[in-house]
Amino acid sequence: MKTQVCIIGGGPSGLLLSQLLHLKGIDTVLLERQSREYVLSRIRAGVLEHGFAKLMREAQCGERMDREGEIHEGIFIAHDKGMDRIDLHKYSGGSSVIVYGQTELTRDLYDARAKMKGNVIHNVEDVKPCDLTSAAPYVTYRDGDKVVRIDCDYIVGADGFHGVSRKAIPKDVLREYEKVYPFGWLGVLSQTKPVSPELIYSKNERGFALCSLRSQVLSRYYIQVPLEDSVEDWSDDAFWAELKKRLPGDVAARLVTGPSIEKSIAPLRSFVAEPMSYGRLFLAGDSAHIVPPTGARGLNSAASDIYYLYHAMLDHYQKGDDAGLKGYSQKALARVWKAQRFSWWMTTMLHRFPANIPYDDKLQNTELQYLLSSDVAKQSMAENYVGLPF
Numbered sequence: 001m002k003t004q005v006c007i008i009g010g011g012p013s014g015l016l017l018s019q020l021l022h023l024k025g026i027d028t029v030l031l032e033r034q035s036r037e038y039v040l041s042r043i044r045a046g047v048l049e050h051g052f053a054k055l056m057r058e059a060q061c062g063e064r065m066d067r068e069g070e071i072h073e074g075i076f077i078a079h080d081k082g083m084d085r086i087d088l089h090k091y092s093g094g095s096s097v098i099v100y101g102q103t104e105l106t107r108d109l110y111d112a113r114a115k116m117k118g119n120v121i122h123n124v125e126d127v128k129p130c131d132l133t134s135a136a137p138y139v140t141y142r143d144g145d146k147v148v149r150i151d152c153d154y155i156v157g158a159d160g161f162h163g164v165s166r167k168a169i170p171k172d173v174l175r176e177y178e179k180v181y182p183f184g185w186l187g188v189l190s191q192t193k194p195v196s197p198e199l200i201y202s203k204n205e206r207g208f209a210l211c212s213l214r215s216q217v218l219s220r221y222y223i224q225v226p227l228e229d230s231v232e233d234w235s236d237d238a239f240w241a242e243l244k245k246r247l248p249g250d251v252a253a254r255l256v257t258g259p260s261i262e263k264s265i266a267p268l269r270s271f272v273a274e275p276m277s278y279g280r281l282f283l284a285g286d287s288a289h290i291v292p293p294t295g296a297r298g299l300n301s302a303a304s305d306i307y308y309l310y311h312a313m314l315d316h317y318q319k320g321d322d323a324g325l326k327g328y329s330q331k332a333l334a335r336v337w338k339a340q341r342f343s344w345w346m347t348t349m350l351h352r353f354p355a356n357i358p359y360d361d362k363l364q365n366t367e368l369q370y371l372l373s374s375d376v377a378k379q380s381m382a383e384n385y386v387g388l389p390f
């Protein structure tokens with residue numbers, strides 16, 4: 001098989017890039033290890049920044065997002081003295097975010113790829129990116145007993161944190177930066193009316209909690225849990241009881257509970273791999289970087305990678321200009337590190353750290369009090385939360 005760009009990974013990063021390139025007449029083959037149903041069963045991000053939404057529209061995939069997604073102009077921060085609202089719209093100078101689930105967004109991208117008859121191959125095994133530094137790289141995968149080879153101009157590694165692409169970069173070239181947090185998030189999806197029309201991030205002495213949503217009839221809640229906990233340790237009743245304890249009394253009193261339709265634990269981790277390109281391989285999204293979900297930056301950082309890579313590839317194929325491809329890693333990493341900083345800051349400010357000494361706790365409370373009392377601090381937070389420009 002032959003194509004111009006072979007994309008490994010059919011999550012939002014890979015799908016969005018293949019759709020954008022296909023619309024410009026650039027041929028792609030996309031390889032996904034799982035079935036479409038499996039990919040669509042993963043419950044992940046819920047908050048999209050405007051840059052992402054714009055890219056979805058450019059990919060002709062924004063119609064349902066614009067119809068069903070909710071525009072949010074603020075978030076609440078709950079703490080031991082009550083609850084404050086950060087007016088994102090005011091402090092960011094008129095911007096906002098869109099609440100639209102990653103599952104739905106991925107479904108829209110799959111539907112768009114199918115409509116254009118995009119070449120998306122599921123259930124591939126043993127994917128191997130090869131000859132990355134030659135002018136003729138290729139990818140092989142196994143389909144049953146058969147090994148299939150795809151010759152291409154470029155390979156894009158959009159295969160998430162556990163994918164094969166990053167691992168194909170030689171160890172003496174790749175630098176990895178990692179910080180693992182001593183807790184995870186237990187998330188519950190339930191068909192209940194959300195407790196608040198806007199997200200509530202709650203700092204509590206029992207641990208962090210987040211009240212989010214997918215729609216006005218579908219709620220998404222998270223609580224900070226020790227890393228040793230497993231989903232089996234948490235019945236629905238135990239989850240709701242703990243969540244209530246971490247919310248202000250009036251919010252807890254109006255929380256509508258119900259059976260969970262999904263329950264999972266995600267460990268919290270910060271991770272960056274540098275460089276994000278090697279020869280003719282380009283990494284995008286979670287394959288190159290991970291953030292703890294507190295700042296809602298993960299999927300949004302994937303979107304800026306795709307934006308840079310898409311434009312770099314357009315310059316190559318339409319103008320014969322390779323400056324964008326050469327500068328991709330540096331440009332993408334500059335924004336990635338800002339998302340790392342913001343996610344680390346939100347995570348550090350709002351979670352309970354078991355090893356904190358009393359001095360740390362005092363500083364942590366002061367950080368939050370400073371944010372809530374300073375317009376300049378709120379501006380900085382809002383600017384980052386709605387998304388820095390691409």
Ligand code: RFL
Binds near residue numbers: 163164266285293
């Ligand atoms: P994905 O979504 O992991 O997709 C990678 C795909 O590659 C496939 N794959 C392979 N395919 C072929 N061959 C192989 N060898 C392969 N190995 C893997 C996988 O099956 C998969 O389909 O990466 P992508 O596309 O870069 O997208 C990144 C986002 O999924 C991620 O950053 C976000 O979900 C992070 N995130 C959030 N981001 C936000 O911007 N806003 C949020 O509100 C937000 N909330 C969250 C989140 C992530 C969470 N979890 C579970 C980690 C909340 C949570 C709880």
Ligand code: PHB
Binds near residue numbers: 044045220
């Ligand atoms: C979510 O709705 O899943 C969500 C929202 C905001 C975050 C993280 C996750 O910061």
